[in-house]
Amino acid sequence: MSRPEPVTSPPRALIVVLAFAGITVSLQQTFVIPLLPRLPALLHATPDTASWAVTATLVAGAVSIPIVGRLADMWGKRRVLLFCLTFLAAGSAVVALSTSLGWFVTGRAVQGTAAGVVSLGISILRDHLPPHRLASAASVMSTSLGVGASLGIPLSALLAQHTGWRVLFWTAGGLAVVAGALVLLVVPRTERPAGGRFDPLGALLLSGALVCLFLAVSRGGAQGWPGGLVLGSFAGAAALLVLFGAWELRTPQPLVDLRVSRRPQVLLTNTASLVFGFAMLTNALVFTQLVQMPVAAGYGFGESMLVAGLLQAPGGMCMVAMSPVSARLTVHFGPKTPLVVGALVLAGSYGFAALLHTELWQLLLCTVLVGSGIGLAYGAMPSLIMSAVPAGQTAAANGLNNLCRSLGTSAAGAVTGLLLAATTTTVSGHVVPDPTAITTVLVIGAAAALLASVIAAFLPRSRPAATADLPSALRHEPSTA
Incomplete structure (x- = not known):
């Protein structure tokens, strides 16, 4: 087992630096959204091919998260964290300098390889903080993913409106450099990483399955779900996942320890995270x-992208407040409670919005409630995972949980896009979604959040986080030998 260095910096500084790194990475996921309508003209591409600016980041992130988690457990989490931030800075520079769609998408893919930073930060906190501080620190780190995503849209819209679009990505690269420098100064290195062998075949099989799955989900709305490419991608993903599972159960040092992942607490948490990830994105979409x-549609507001982005900002602040x-x-009742409550708050907010979304204050109230629900639930997920896995598998286990959330949000984007495009109306020459489609999406979001709360309700009873993360707790786990 690896031996972490004692923390020489104040614990608060460690938490702030890692959360800043998490926000920096999550910002780049939404930075490109205000540019999507303009990308075809800027890069001489079609709207369909320009959507790869988002798809490439999702696919690269999905592939890299489990690999980064395993490498961190083997080589040291601080070292791998610095590699991720380096790739983020390099990818941002490639995008900022790009003159064609090919280079733009390549840079976005390189940016996506940094998606594992949040799960790495949570693992580092487990290594270096005392148990009584771990629950609050992990909660802050986990919610940084949602905070960055919420703040990314208004920040990018503001920069794009008053500066050139390349400034967005120079800003992202600069933030990555600053985060890397702070990590070097504050985050202690691991004296003796756990080592072990990397599982290249497992990585290849899982990467292939995730690429096929993300391509099917992300392209289904654009090219049609019954299309040959989409159905073939789903079939390929299923076949590769079966082969991956069979291999991981046979190899002595797997990329993802499926024996640990199928423990009830881990399995149910990851399942709830996937469904919750689907629900949480409905608000922004x-x-x-x-x-x-x-306004002529009778249910629109005719505001700019900047105003639409600013509407998301209070949700990000509520995530911070609820962390x-x-x-x-978590400390008093165990991590199961905030996950269930957060999912119920999310379900209630979408139910409210499905009934009332004709005034801006109603949308603002729903955004505040959604942010509060996400803050409650996101803060609990790392504690549920960490109290159920050995310390040497923390990075890989948190990475898998992060991957489940990403799969959920990607599925939400595809399904929402399909539903909003399927039922449209024309107003003043503009094709816009029908009000029935908007209500349907909100109801689906409420149902998904309610399902997540039901799944979370079946989680085993766990001790409060103040004691659950003590090393001695691992002695009560079943042997994984």
């Missing part, structure tokens, strides 16, 4: 379009 729809609340609930 629907409200961003609704705010910008023409310590999630930690307190």
Whole structure:
């Protein structure tokens, strides 16, 4: 087992630096959204091919998360964290200098390889913080993913409106450099990493399966779900996942320890995370379009992308505000409670929005409630994972949980896009989603959040986080030998 160095920097500084790194990475996932309508003209591409600016990042992130988690457990988490931030800075520079869609998409893919930073940060916190501080610190780190995504849209819209689009990516690269420098100064290195062998065949099989799955989900809405490419990708993903599972159960040092992953607490947490990830993105996908729809439609607000982005900012602030609340609930009642409560808050907010979304204050209230629900639930997920896996597998296990959330949000994007495009109406020459489609998406989001709460309710009873993360707790786990 690896031996972490004692923390020489104040614990608060360690938490702040890692959370800053997490926000920096999550910002780049939404930085490109305001540019999507302009990309075809800027890079001489079609709207369909320009959508690869988002798809490439999702695919690269999905492939890299489990690999980064395993390498971190083998080589040291600080070292791999620095590699991720380096790739983020390099990818941002490639995008900022690009003059064609090919280079733009390549840079976005390189940026996506940094997606594992949040799960790495949570693992580092487990290594270096005392148990009584771990629940609150992990909660802050986990919610940094949602905070960055919420703040990315208004920040990028503001920069794109008042500066050139390349400034967006120079800013992302600069933030990555600053985060890397702070990591070097504050985050202690691991004296003796756990080592072990990397599983190249497992990485190849899982990467192939995730590429096929993300391509099917992301392209289904654009090219049609019954299309040959989409169905073939789904079939390829299923076949590769079966081969991956068979191999991982046979190899002595797997990329993902499926024996640990199928423990009830880990399995149910990851399943709830996938469904919750689907639900959490509904707010941004629907409200961003609704705010910008023409007033003549009778249900649009005719506002700019900047206003639509600013509407998401209070949700990000609520995530930050609810992070310590999630930690307190975890300490006193166990991490299951804030996950269930957060999912129920999310379900209630979408139910409210499905009934009332004709005034901006109603959308704002829903955004605040959604951010609060995400803050509660996101803060609990790392504690559920860490209290159920050995310390030497923390990075890989948190990476898998992060991957499940990413799969959920990607599925939400595809399904929402399909539903909003399937039922449209024309207003003043603009094709906009029908109000029935908007209500349907919100109801589906509420149902997904409710399902996540039901799944979380079946989680085994666990001790409060103040004691669950003590090393002695691992002695009560079943042997994984």
